[in-house]
Amino acid sequence: MKKLINSPDDVVADALVGIAAAHPQLRVDHEHRIVYRGDTPRQNKVGLVSGGGSGHEPLHGGFVGAGMLDAACAGEVFTSPTPDQMQEATKVVDGGAGVLHIIKNYTGDVMNFEMAAEMAAEESGVTVETVVTNDDVAVQDSLYTAGRRGVGITVFVEKIAGAAAEQGMDLATVAALARRVNESGRSMGVALTSCTVPAAGKPTFELPEDEMEIGVGIHGEPGRHRVPLASASEIAQQLVEPILADLDFTGDTIVMLNGMGGSPLLELYLMYGEVKNLLDRAGVTVARSLVGNYITSLEMAGCSVTLLRADDELLTLWDAPVNTPGLRWGV
Amino acid sequence: MKKLINSPDDVVADALVGIAAAHPQLRVDHEHRIVYRGDTPRQNKVGLVSGGGSGHEPLHGGFVGAGMLDAACAGEVFTSPTPDQMQEATKVVDGGAGVLHIIKNYTGDVMNFEMAAEMAAEESGVTVETVVTNDDVAVQDSLYTAGRRGVGITVFVEKIAGAAAEQGMDLATVAALARRVNESGRSMGVALTSCTVPAAGKPTFELPEDEMEIGVGIHGEPGRHRVPLASASEIAQQLVEPILADLDFTGDTIVMLNGMGGSPLLELYLMYGEVKNLLDRAGVTVARSLVGNYITSLEMAGCSVTLLRADDELLTLWDAPVNTPGLRWGV
Numbered sequence: 001m002k003k004l005i006n007s008p009d010d011v012v013a014d015a016l017v018g019i020a021a022a023h024p025q026l027r028v029d030h031e032h033r034i035v036y037r038g039d040t041p042r043q044n045k046v047g048l049v050s051g052g053g054s055g056h057e058p059l060h061g062g063f064v065g066a067g068m069l070d071a072a073c074a075g076e077v078f079t080s081p082t083p084d085q086m087q088e089a090t091k092v093v094d095g096g097a098g099v100l101h102i103i104k105n106y107t108g109d110v111m112n113f114e115m116a117a118e119m120a121a122e123e124s125g126v127t128v129e130t131v132v133t134n135d136d137v138a139v140q141d142s143l144y145t146a147g148r149r150g151v152g153i154t155v156f157v158e159k160i161a162g163a164a165a166e167q168g169m170d171l172a173t174v175a176a177l178a179r180r181v182n183e184s185g186r187s188m189g190v191a192l193t194s195c196t197v198p199a200a201g202k203p204t205f206e207l208p209e210d211e212m213e214i215g216v217g218i219h220g221e222p223g224r225h226r227v228p229l230a231s232a233s234e235i236a237q238q239l240v241e242p243i244l245a246d247l248d249f250t251g252d253t254i255v256m257l258n259g260m261g262g263s264p265l266l267e268l269y270l271m272y273g274e275v276k277n278l279l280d281r282a283g284v285t286v287a288r289s290l291v292g293n294y295i296t297s298l299e300m301a302g303c304s305v306t307l308l309r310a311d312d313e314l315l316t317l318w319d320a321p322v323n324t325p326g327l328r329w330g331v
Numbered sequence: 332m333k334k335l336i337n338s339p340d341d342v343v344a345d346a347l348v349g350i351a352a353a354h355p356q357l358r359v360d361h362e363h364r365i366v367y368r369g370d371t372p373r374q375n376k377v378g379l380v381s382g383g384g385s386g387h388e389p390l391h392g393g394f395v396g397a398g399m400l401d402a403a404c405a406g407e408v409f410t411s412p413t414p415d416q417m418q419e420a421t422k423v424v425d426g427g428a429g430v431l432h433i434i435k436n437y438t439g440d441v442m443n444f445e446m447a448a449e450m451a452a453e454e455s456g457v458t459v460e461t462v463v464t465n466d467d468v469a470v471q472d473s474l475y476t477a478g479r480r481g482v483g484i485t486v487f488v489e490k491i492a493g494a495a496a497e498q499g500m501d502l503a504t505v506a507a508l509a510r511r512v513n514e515s516g517r518s519m520g521v522a523l524t525s526c527t528v529p530a531a532g533k534p535t536f537e538l539p540e541d542e543m544e545i546g547v548g549i550h551g552e553p554g555r556h557r558v559p560l561a562s563a564s565e566i567a568q569q570l571v572e573p574i575l576a577d578l579d580f581t582g583d584t585i586v587m588l589n590g591m592g593g594s595p596l597l598e599l600y601l602m603y604g605e606v607k608n609l610l611d612r613a614g615v616t617v618a619r620s621l622v623g624n625y626i627t628s629l630e631m632a633g634c635s636v637t638l639l640r641a642d643d644e645l646l647t648l649w650d651a652p653v654n655t656p657g658l659r660w661g662v
Contacts, residue, residue, distance in 0.1 A: 002523040002540070002632060004598040006562045006605075014563070015597050018604030022588075022622045057596035077597075192333040209333070231337045232345070257353075264592050264629045265388035266346050266408075267335040273349030274337075291353045291656075293624075298595045299632065301333060325622075328659055 001201050008198035012054045012074055019061055023325055026064055032088045033074045033081065035061040040070045040093045046165040046174045047071070047093030050102040050158060051086060052109050053078040055197070056218060058326030059155060059295040065324035066331070068162035069102075077197050077298070078219045080108035086116030091124045098127035098171035100178060102157055104150030105134040129175035133157055135187045135306065137246045138215030138223045149217050152258055152306030153185035155294050156318075159327060163320035177317070181308060186243045189223070189304030190235055191216035193262060195297050214238050218260075218297045232267075236274035239305045244282055249307050252287040254318060255279065256306040261296035263303055268292065271303050279307075287315055294326065332532050339529035343385045343405055350392055354656055357395055363419045364405045364412065366392040371401045371424045377496040377505045378402070378424030381433040381489060382417060383440050384409040386528070387549060389657030390486060390626040396655035397662070399493035400433075408528050408629070409550045411439035417447030422455045429458035429502035431509060433488055435481030436465040460506035464488055466518045466637065468577045469546030469554045480548050483589055483637030484516035486625050487649075490658060494651035508648070512639060517574045520554070520635030521566055522547035524593060526628050545569050549591075549628045563598075567605035570636045575613055580638050583618040585649060586610065587637040592627035594634055599623060602634050610638075618646055625657065 005011050012033065019035060020028035027036040034051075041047060050060045051073030060072035070093040073081035090099050099120070103113045110132060117128040133150030142149055161178040169177070191213040194203035204220035207213060212230070215223025230238070243249070257272040259265070272291045279286055287310060295304075310318065321330030336342050343364065350366060351359035358367040365382075372378060381391045382404030391403035401424035404412035421430050430451070434444045441463060448459040464481030473480055492509040500508070522544040525534035535551035538544060543561070546554025561569070574580075588603040590596070603622045610617055618641060626635075641649065652661030 004563050004602050015601040018600035021607040232335050261595050262593050269349035270346040271335050276352040
């Protein structure tokens with residue numbers, strides 16, 4: 001295992017030290033492993049809390065800041081944070097307008113956030129709403145999930161709900177928008193290589209030199225099938241077709257070509273060109289796009305495609321200013 | 332070789348298709364393989380042209396836009412662009428105020444840019460100034476270089492000279508600033524793994540599972556020495572100490588912790604924490620920082636550290652608005 005770490009046990013704690021040093025506008029609670037906006041809580045603004053296992057950076061800590069999340073709870077690599085962390089974050093960010101939990105659909109995350117919401121309501125009287133993302137069309141159930149997995153659309157939910165909260169919308173409205181984004185989005189990924197969880201010390205799975213995993217999850221969970229390594233244009237087809245078969249994307253669409261962490265940006269742009277070509281031919285209007293590493297799986301080579309059907313309201317919220325380490329514009 | 336490509340021969344051409352599709356505010360000349368600002372040439376603004384081998388993205392094409400480069404010439408992977416490409420870019424971006432060439436110190440790039448400058452002057456009457464970056468403290472001469480290699484400081488030169496040009500400074504002033512940035516910066520890198528050039532089809536070098544290459548170049552050129560794989564805090568020491576021994580960085584400093592392309596952001600933040608700790612102890616004042624993939628070596632695992640000694644003028648130019656795919660703020 002070749003990694004820039006001190007010890008497998010300290011990876012997350014040490015990375016949080018670096019995040020705090022790199023981003024003085026954020027505040028890091030090292031004891032609870034929570035990354036906060038420096039100015040949270042904001043009175044009468046809905047608070048947004050997300051979190052999950054580490055190893056997907058910039059998600060979620062890199063999306064904390066004005067116009068996006070108020071707090072992100074960091075679990076161990078690929079392991080849910082605890083209810084205590086989530087409860088603490090929920091209490092801290094509440095400015096009186098309630099808190100939205102944004103949760104990727106993995107059994108541990110969903111269960112722990114549910115407990116945290118109950119505890120925050122009972123002990124601190126915080127009103128909590130919840131959105132569970134489940135945009136991955138690859139598999140119905142998976143190793144860690146009942147129902148579809150929550151992946152790339154989470155970035156869009158955090159951005160758009162974050163903009164809505166920043167503009168002063170109330171909790172019910174922000175939560176409804178977040179759910180609408182999730183329901184209007186679909187994703188599909190591919191892995192060319194595995195990744196290695198530091199505590200495990202060896203690759204999560206073995207993938208022969210001439211094969212790839214179509215429909216892989218962001219923790220290296222099995223996807224739809226292993227197939228021979230193919231060209232970029234064939235891979236693009238295998239990602240885009242199941243998405244378009246699952247939901248109608250004629251009309252304005254926001255597209256993300258996301259790297260899994262270990263593929264060069266050169267290849268991600270190349271893949272985006274292939275994906276864009278397929279979307280053009282299918283009559284999908286690409287209104288906005290993102291190409292880069294946004295929701296990763298450590299150093300896994302591969303990529304995923306996320307599409308969001310976006311009306312004028314969602315596009316306006318997408319374009320609204322955001323100031324986070326991972327997404328920044330308008331400021 | 333597991334890559335998201337169609338064929339090794341088409342990697343750069345196909346990636347440029349994706350860059351054009353992802354960034355409608357840019358204009359891509361596919362024949363000459365040049366990425367332009369959409370609004371170039373701008374009358375009476377100094378034009379900034381850079382370029383080099385592909386495989387280092389976002390450098391250089393990802394740094395084209397308002398407040399940074401006017402054009403970037405893309406060579407084949409790890410191969411200099413041709414004088415023809417550079418001449419074409421130089422002609423196109425000239426708005427009457429002359430053009431600055433920003434060149435990383437590699438023999439092929441320097442020679443080709445020199446020919447391009449002569450041809451642009453002779454055939455089109457463009458006044459060209461040149462800055463050659465050479466910030467890598469690892470080695471005096473290298474496989475492809477007489478003198479030190481140009482690496483991370485190139486990002487700082489493009490940003491700061493870009494801001495100066497945007498503010499209407501004349502060619503001599505912009506060139507002098509660019510040279511001052513280069514002279515005030517130092518870098519050092521480490522590789523944990525090799526990378527694979529698509530046309531070669533196999534890793535550029537072999538690195539045993541328990542070793543790392545200290546002082547590696549951005550094309551996988553040998554560095555100072557191969558040493559046993561060490562902890563992040565020891566690696567940070569081996570990168571920071573040679574930099575601080577080479578130039579006095581007491582005073583305000585801009586720091587970049589740059590990923591080589593294949594290391595997760597989680598590890599880059601962890602490394603930044605270690606580097607920041609060493610800088611604090613050495614009395615270096617970190618005024619600004621960047622953590623992420625800015626000048627990469629395809630999918631190489633590893634990182635580099637760049638320090639720039641910055642007075643108020645350089646900090647103000649650093650903070651000025653920039654709107655490129657790779658760096659964006661203030662807009």
